[in-house]
Amino acid sequence: MKMDADILIAGGGLNGPALALALAQGGLRVTVIDARAAPLRAEAGFDGRAYALAIASKRLLQMIGVWPAVEGKSQPILKIRASDGHAGQGAAPFFLAFDSAEIEEGPMGFMLEDRFLYAAFLQAMQAEPNITLLSGETVQAQEVAPQGVTITLASGRQLAGRLLVGCDGRGSGVATRAGIRRQGWGYGQTALVTAIRHEKDHEGTAHQFFMPSGPLAILPLPGGHHSSIVWSETDATAAAIQALDDDGYLAALRPRFGDFLGQIALAGARFTYPLSLSLAERFVTDRVALVGDAAHGVHPIAGQGLNLGLRDVGALAEVLITAARRGEDIGGAVVLEEYQRWRRFDSTALALGMDTVNRLFSNDNPILRLGRDLGLGLVNAVPGLRRGFIRQAAGLKGDLPRLLAGKPI
Secondary structure (H helix, E strand, O other), X not given: OOOOEEEEEEXXXXXXXXXXXXXXXXXXXXXXXXXOOHHHHHOOOOOOOEEEEEHHHHHHHHHOOOHHHHHHHOEEEOEEEEEEEEOOOEEEEEEEEEEHHHOOOOOOEEEEEHHHHHHHHHHHHHOOOOEEEEEXXXXXEEEEOOOOEEEEEOOOOEEEEEEEEEOOOOOOHHHHHOOXXXXXXXXXXXXXXXXXXXXXXXXXXEEEEEEOOEEEEEEEOOOOOEEEEEEEEEHHHHHHHHOXXXXXXXXXXXXXXXXXXXXXXXXXXXXXXXXXXXXXXXOEEOOEEEOHHHOEEOOOHHHOHHHHHHHHHHHHHHHHHHHHHOOOOOOOHHHHHHHXXXXXXXXXXXXXXXXHHHHHHOOOOHHHHHHHHHHHHHHHHOHHHXXXXXXXXXXXXXXXXXXXHOOOO
């Protein structure tokens, strides 16, 4: 087969560009197929959509050369506070508080807006000679042969490579066409996402307030007086709130938010996302690998979705670059199985762990409420336990790929 690239990546969101840069810098030729038009995404205005990047994820961005372009636009997460309670009644007396001063690596993470991160990825990809970016294109068909895989784009163009990577989200067409089934369930919850402006300085603190209907995350943005919120409600309640005008939306938010940051006002667009768990039964098959939401769609508790995806990126890049240096077939079953062994158990365990936390806290059972509040208080009172949770939140535990440990492949 005549190869147009070593690796074809379907999906140009965030994981796709990150993987492309890591692979290209390792000497592999990559083509990224992005359904959306790059200029429109890169020139987007403020809408409040942002990600909580763990320390390990920041290290990967540093290693692939993206972090210097976004560091000045990020907000360090200096503290995290998790509490349980009811809307309008405030938090329970027991809570969990993390402080970045308890670990040596610095801030536990960084908040970064989507518009800045994608623009930095785009600039880096355009400067990398080993990357070809096809914007406004989608993969319509794929065919595997012994030596490689051929894809057909919506335009009719065909491309061949040794491996096809699906970075195309929960409804991954790559996975469906490869016959990879998914397991999962809905939560009966919808996330309301927006940005707010508040009177008092957030001081770099992220808040997670667990209510019976679902958690409310308040995530600090640069400048001290803006935060991104991810607010989970039952599907029916969320639909009713989203249908309100801005004043009505704020009236629904205020009793849940409280007054600890003073007066609040809407400062960004309003979005909704249905919440579910979705796990691919396999992360690899013949000349196909899945990364990010294409492999595992998780509940947004603790903002781990992108961090999980970047762990996939680091692991797959390391496996493929190492195999190429050894002269192995980078799309072969032996190489791909190494990636699956590395990532499937870890990501599935974390996804199910977040599922358990959501189920434990998203109810009003008095026995469970007492147990979880005492549990939060216990972890908060034992320094060793607390530091372990801080390191987990910072992405510093587990079998880290080299890029997430800040080391070159």
